Amino acid sequence: MGQNLSLRDARHIWHPLTQHKTHGMAHGIARAQGVYLYDTQGKAYLDAISSWYTAVYGHCNPQITRRVAAQMEELDQVVFSGFTHEPAVSLSEKLLGHLPGNQEKVFFSENGSTAVEVALKIALQYHFNLGAPRKILLAFESGFHGDTFGALSVSGLSVYNGPFEGMALEVRRIPVPDDPDAAQSLATLEAILAEAPVAGFVYEPLVQGAAAMKTHDAAGLDKILARLRETGALLIADEVMTGFGKTGTNFASAQLETQPDLICLSKALTAGLLPMGITSCSAQVYNAFLSDSVEKGFFHGHTYTANPLACTAALAALELLETAEMQSNISRIAGAHRDFETRVQSHHKVLATRRIGVIFAMDLDVETDRYGSLRDILYGFFMERGIYLRPLGNTVYILPPYITTDDELARIYQAMEEVLEFIS
Numbered sequence: 001m002g003q004n005l006s007l008r009d010a011r012h013i014w015h016p017l018t019q020h021k022t023h024g025m026a027h028g029i030a031r032a033q034g035v036y037l038y039d040t041q042g043k044a045y046l047d048a049i050s051s052w053y054t055a056v057y058g059h060c061n062p063q064i065t066r067r068v069a070a071q072m073e074e075l076d077q078v079v080f081s082g083f084t085h086e087p088a089v090s091l092s093e094k095l096l097g098h099l100p101g102n103q104e105k106v107f108f109s110e111n112g113s114t115a116v117e118v119a120l121k122i123a124l125q126y127h128f129n130l131g132a133p134r135k136i137l138l139a140f141e142s143g144f145h146g147d148t149f150g151a152l153s154v155s156g157l158s159v160y161n162g163p164f165e166g167m168a169l170e171v172r173r174i175p176v177p178d179d180p181d182a183a184q185s186l187a188t189l190e191a192i193l194a195e196a197p198v199a200g201f202v203y204e205p206l207v208q209g210a211a212a213m214k215t216h217d218a219a220g221l222d223k224i225l226a227r228l229r230e231t232g233a234l235l236i237a238d239e240v241m242t243g244f245g246k247t248g249t250n251f252a253s254a255q256l257e258t259q260p261d262l263i264c265l266s267k268a269l270t271a272g273l274l275p276m277g278i279t280s281c282s283a284q285v286y287n288a289f290l291s292d293s294v295e296k297g298f299f300h301g302h303t304y305t306a307n308p309l310a311c312t313a314a315l316a317a318l319e320l321l322e323t324a325e326m327q328s329n330i331s332r333i334a335g336a337h338r339d340f341e342t343r344v345q346s347h348h349k350v351l352a353t354r355r356i357g358v359i360f361a362m363d364l365d366v367e368t369d370r371y372g373s374l375r376d377i378l379y380g381f382f383m384e385r386g387i388y389l390r391p392l393g394n395t396v397y398i399l400p401p402y403i404t405t406d407d408e409l410a411r412i413y414q415a416m417e418e419v420l421e422f423i424s
């Protein structure tokens with residue numbers, strides 16, 4: 001039956017981020033519950049990356065699914081220009097209570113890329129509305145912000161934007177800060193600022209997800225943010241990955257001094273149940289769009305903006321995040337990662353380790369071409385042991401759901417230690 005599903009899939013489906021000529025067939029997944037995915041053969045896989053950082057409260061969590069099911073009977077979808085509804089309003093109230101104090105308004109879309117796209121357009125139009133247009137956007141090297149055209153332009157990962165280089169927005173890049181002085185980042189920044197003012201700076205605060213969980217220095221980032229704020233550039237925190245507890249605080253920006261003007265959210269926002277993105281902003285940003293002339297408004301809107309079911313999922317998810325139980329789960333996992341790091345750090349096959357909150361990454365000391373496709377071998381190694389994670393190059397990283405038990409964490413760690421012996 002599973003094989004049959006994969007064959008039917010291969011006939012008509014084009015998968016994301018996949019070179020179909022060299023890639024094997026897609027693996028059929030039949031259901032998911034808690035921290036486990038079950039394939040069509042009934043084999044269970046521990047979801048060690050929370051299905052791309054979304055299902056952090058566990059899959060098919062009844063505290064979320066029941067609420068959404070009830071909402072579904074009440075109001076399914078309605079146009080959000082001119083209309084409003086309780087789930088959207090309640091969500092805005094609750095979410096803003098957790099975001100940095102300067103955040104006042106939320107704008108809805110459907111995913112992380114569109115949340116970034118909206119933030120970039122708001123940043124560019126903000127300066128236009130103030131009568132001093134700015135064209136240049138700033139981003140970190142090796143950042144990832146999504147794959148719609150604007151989000152792709154500010155992303156630095158070449159596998160995504162290679163074919164489109166030079167066709168999109170005007171973007172300058174600075175290196176991530178390695179230390180509190182951020183000397184190299186600031187020097188590059190000053191050279192950029194000497195040429196033209198920057199409209200907005202988009203950054204993944206503290207950890208760059210798609211760059212194999214590359215962490216950077218918080219004090220160094222603060223220096224960059226403070227310098228940019230002096231220039232009137234809008235600060236855009238892309239918390240699509242880091243949001244909702246991943247870094248140990250509800251939002252990574254809480255660990256920084258300088259607060260963003262705009263924040264992009266998605267992924268765990270709806271706990272993996274339904275797609276939604278949110279771009280929040282300060283009153284200062286919002287006020288620049290208020291005018292007697294219509295065209296100074298923000299003319300951007302998607303058909304499914306603020307879908308009531310997605311808003312309900314997000315509301316139920318936030319209520320779970322707020323519980324003492326979930327907060328203590330987050331620190332429990334962070335503590336377990338710390339102990340595990342001490343254990344593997346000095347292994348001769350470990351080049352480096354990184355951790356922040358529930359995120360743990362280890363770089364393996366293997367020549368990437370020694371095994372042909374190292375990534376596929378590592379992936380297969382873990383899947384065979386019933387653990388789902390997605391290695392990136394020579395990096396193995398995990399971001400387990402907050403409800404992962406100590407025993408389940410131990411199983412993941414054990415497989416990660418076994419892989420070190422396997423490649424030795």
Ligand SMILES: *Cc1c(COP(=O)(O)O)cnc(C)c1O
Binds near residue numbers: 114144145238242267
């Ligand atoms: C995943 C991700 C995005 C893109 O989100 P999608 O929902 O996949 O469009 C943007 N920014 C960051 C930091 C992400 O991790």
